[in-house]
Amino acid sequence: MCGIAGIFHIGTAKPVDPARVRTMTDAISHRGPDGSGVWTAPGVGLGHRRLSIIDLEGSLQPMGYADGRFQIVFNGEIYNFQALRSELEAKGHVFATEGDTEVILAAYAQWGEACLSRLNGMFAFAIYDQADRRLFLARDRLGVKPLFYAALSDGSVAFASELKALLVHPLLRRVPDERAVEDYFAFGYVPDDRSIVKGVRKLPAAHHISLRSEGGLAEPQRWWDVDFSQRSTAGQGALEEELRAIMREAVSSRMVADVPLGAFLSGGVDSSSVVALMAEQSRRAVTTCSIGFDEAALDESSHARTIADRFATDHHSRTVGADQFEQIDRLAEIYDEPFADASALPTLSVCELAREHVTVALSGDGADEALAGYRRQVFHAGEERVRALIPQTVRGPLLGTLGKLYPKADWAPRPLRAKTTLLSLAGSGEAGYADALSVTGPDARGALYSDAMRGTLGNYRAEDRLIELMRRAPTRTGLDRAQYADLTFWLPGDILTKTDRASMAVGLEAREPLLDHRLIEFAARLPDKYRVRGGQGKWLMKRAMEPYLPRDILYRPKMGFVTPISAWFRGPLAGEARAMGSRSALARTGWFDGEALSLIAEEHIAGRRDHGRLIWQMLMLDKAVGRLFPV
Structure with a gap:
């Protein structure tokens, strides 16, 4: 590397x-x-x-x-x-x-x-x-x-x-490129x-x-594209065996190194699968590294320990506190461009831990995109079935009106947010999924921009490029199009950027066996029923890994790296939130309405609304602008 x-x-x-x-x-x-x-x-x-x-x-x-x-x-x-x-x-x-x-x-x-x-x-x-x-x-x-x-x-x-x-x-x-600012506010990164x-x-x-x-x-x-337009006709048993063989070879080929090698282990399906296949093919104990959190609701370290014990790995774990915000300035330096995925903080921590023991670490990145592991993909597939049953001429006026009248419930899980669901169903599938991928929607962004910024952007809207990408995708179904968007837009812009910069910042090579192009091409040919079934994503992968992993690992709810950013902005970072309206690098750009930013900060600090994710976006943009475009 x-x-x-x-x-x-x-x-x-x-x-x-x-x-x-x-x-x-x-x-x-x-x-x-x-x-x-x-x-x-x-x-x-x-x-x-x-x-x-x-x-x-x-x-x-x-x-x-x-x-x-x-x-x-x-x-x-x-x-x-x-x-x-x-x-x-x-x-x-x-x-x-x-x-x-x-x-x-x-x-x-x-x-x-x-x-x-x-x-x-x-x-x-x-x-x-x-x-x-x-x-x-x-x-x-x-x-x-x-x-x-x-x-x-x-x-x-x-x-x-x-x-x-x-x-x-x-x-x-x-x-600065103002269109990139619009892209960043829509998606949390510059694609x-x-x-x-x-x-x-x-x-x-x-x-x-x-x-x-x-x-x-x-x-x-x-020079290459992932093609969802073809379908395999093989039976379930043959597909399970083929998937295991592809995963096994992908892991084996990434274990070639003349330096110490290990793996990230979160205790989720993907990293556990990689570790299981490494242990199967290794003559010595696999070195594994995981991060735990001092808040029980965020901590997966017990699941990682279960896998480490099952495969007798040389396991290393470190508990990090909720005070990771001390790394924010370093994060801005590592990523250069504004990057709002707060899981970059624990990702950096696990990379630092891994580098103390190995020079190469295998990760589980890619399976969610390739095999439909995200809840948003499963939910989108269900929405598309509803769209197919109700003509657009009925959906648009009826559901659109109901969605506008329904009260907001941003606190609820997305399947329970009726307003969001109704508005999504009123439009096209592509527009609905672009909204699902966005961090800050068009109306919310527009309310924060200054008149000058709105004039500069004109008719440019960040979601339009993703909508067009999905419409041109070589796909058959709504699930295909959601996965195509994740593989070609979200994955390189967010997930892989996060892992590359965090690992390279500490001189660690991260390898992603579940992004082997043969696995991606195999997964793209799977009928929908082998990717999502009974509300479960990654269905075939979980079935294929049953001989290796316990059911409570395979079928437990997905967690992921979580950072308590909302609490930070009501506590140690409240001053940073308040400064964005008048004293920050952003205030000098003229892109935003200072009073609107101040109102967002005060609502959040007072506990009237949860704007933690939006304020985090603003803070990371502020840090990047201050570094890249000093006065």
Whole structure:
């Protein structure tokens, strides 16, 4: 696992200062504390920071191939590199190292862009072809590894694993993108391909882009997509066995490392399944790490201990208190862009704990998206069945009117919020699911914006891009479309961003076996009844894991990392909440109505309303703006 950065000049071969590239990589030294390297040629410079995982003494980057024609900087792991290496050796390729980086180079030399479909792994890389003066940037299928890029005023394009490496370039103008602010308030993060800094873009998951010495900045091209349009006809028993086999191989391939390796263990279905399959294939005790909370209602550590005891793991646990808010400034520094998922705090804690014992940790990320494990997906599938029974001409006027008249009940679980359900049913399925994914709805956002901000945004509404994404998705059912949105929009923007930045901040490599593309493609072909049944998501996975895991682990209610943010803003962070209306970095932007922000804070502190999540969003935006756009 590593950090990469580079500069490429379009239209000229002007030299690149190696010191500038080195400054960029130094800004992300946490991603690669074990070494660094810079390579330059006329018109191009590539930089790398290394976290040594495989071939510890070799595989230094930037790395050349084919007498130096191709140069690469690479962040990630290719899990099938040994099989690919054998195939390429049969075609005459000769290797000087034992790692996966050189295999990518040989694969690109052999197949060009088509090499991407042969790679099973997580990756973001840049390959420069000196003969064609072409820079090729690519990102993995699900977006596990990040890649930012920006066109600069001197005609160059700079790229890097994290935004902070671009920010040290003197030609990058620090101007905020108001549409990114709208996106952030809708979803709690800035999704691909936008960035909070205007002119900076993220290469979307499963895309590549080619930059040539002549011509402008091309648009990224999609090279893979998850297809829900086909259905398997196999029976339940055969599907269970196939799923176990795919999961077993996905875990096994991610256990290859020349450094200590372990796993995150929450005690939920996903991480417990990964640990069970690791224990089955390991000759020694698996190292597991979990975080407990000092509030019983939030604590899952007893479930993690149950799994640790069942599989005799080398288990490490740490209890964290509700005072994690002391890490807020560090969190803002780690994520660069505003990021409102409060579970980033315990995620950082478990990564810190894991790094004390291992260098690589396997996680359970991805199963909820792939196999319909979120309650919102199950609920959406039910809503879609209702929409299919009642014509839109009836639903819209009738349910829309009832929804407007019904009182709000934000305190209740979503299935019991009749107002939310009625309004959702009145519209399209895509609009309903976009609303389910949003953190702060359009009306609430609009009430907070200043007149100037509303004028700047015009007709732009963050949910529209997600609605269009779902409408164009290769799917059959409402459940398909919900999962497609989660896999292609929510997963890279929230879950994988959270895990990548938190793990890389402490020099830990996180691997996600349940995001193996073969598992994703298998799950997308499952009939709905094997994903959701009797109100249970991940139905087939739970059945497949019954030989390994106890029923009280498989079928207990889902929890997840929870942080007591509402209590913080009525206690130690009340002053931070009050400051946002007048004394914060946000107040200087002119984006918001200061009186509206003050009212939100006072209502929450007094206990009249629960605005904890919204205030957390505001606080994280305030911290990011203060860091990125200082006065």
